Amino acid sequence: MKSYIKLSILLFLFQFHLQAQAGFLAPELRVSKWFDKDCKASKFSINENKGKYIVLFNWQSWCPGCHSSGLPTFSKLSHHFRKSKKIAFATIQTVFEGHSRNSEDEVCTTMKKYGIKTVAGHDPGIRETNYSSTVLVDFHTRGTPWFVIINPEGIVVFNDFHIDANKITQILEKELKKM
Numbered sequence: 001m002k003s004y005i006k007l008s009i010l011l012f013l014f015q016f017h018l019q020a021q022a023g024f025l026a027p028e029l030r031v032s033k034w035f036d037k038d039c040k041a042s043k044f045s046i047n048e049n050k051g052k053y054i055v056l057f058n059w060q061s062w063c064p065g066c067h068s069s070g071l072p073t074f075s076k077l078s079h080h081f082r083k084s085k086k087i088a089f090a091t092i093q094t095v096f097e098g099h100s101r102n103s104e105d106e107v108c109t110t111m112k113k114y115g116i117k118t119v120a121g122h123d124p125g126i127r128e129t130n131y132s133s134t135v136l137v138d139f140h141t142r143g144t145p146w147f148v149i150i151n152p153e154g155i156v157v158f159n160d161f162h163i164d165a166n167k168i169t170q171i172l173e174k175e176l177k178k179m
Contacts, residue, residue, distance in 0.1 A: 021140045022159045026054070026150045030134040031092055031121035039108035044119045046154065049088040053172060054150040058094040058135055061106035063144045065161075070145025073165045075114045080169055082117065086152075086176045092121040094133035094144060099124060152179065 026046050036042035046054065057074040059066035071091075078089040091111070095102040104122045111120050125131040135141065139148055139159060149158035149168075158168075 022156050024156055026154050026156050027138045031123045033104055033122040035107055035120045037117040042119050044090045050154055051152050053087040053152060055089050056148040057091045058141060058144055058146040060093060060102045060144045061110055062098050062101045066145040071114045073163060075116050076165045078118050084176060086179050089118040091116060091118060092123050092135055094135045095124045096132040096136050
């Protein structure tokens with residue numbers, strides 16, 4: 001019986017550890033390729049955008065939830081705040097499976113399909129992450145679709161699967177007015 005209780009406690013702690021985390025300093029992105037709105041080579045950096053809110057959206061081209069919810073939500077948010085100098089948006093294809101289907105070409109195809117005019121990255125992972133997305137590893141995400149919001153001080157304040165576009169628009173508008 002004691003072994004069962006210990007195992008239950010360990011499983012609970014392990015599950016808690018795996019939950020999405022917020023409240024940590026955002027690490028610099030290790031994304032291998034960036035594209036601008038015209039699908040030309042570009043750059044994006046957390047450090048270069050410090051002092052702004054940063055909204056990152058992580059997706060995969062073969063992810064049904066990314067197409068039904070995540071990408072339309074990201075498109076709506078980035079379009080709404082497109083004129084603001086106080087917020088930066090980036091979308092990242094965070095590949096952790098289906099590497100042949102989640103290709104660099106799919107990044108530009110998907111951006112065009114959803115009218116996304118922000119910088120977009122392709123993160124197929126690296127050897128040290130077992131070819132799983134570096135963003136997935138560094139930001140403790142658990143899949144796609146996934147949103148990360150970083151405040152102007154560089155702290156991750158939101159890190160989860162789904163986001164309500166209307167609610168987060170209201171919150172960000174209030175926060176941007178304070179800046």
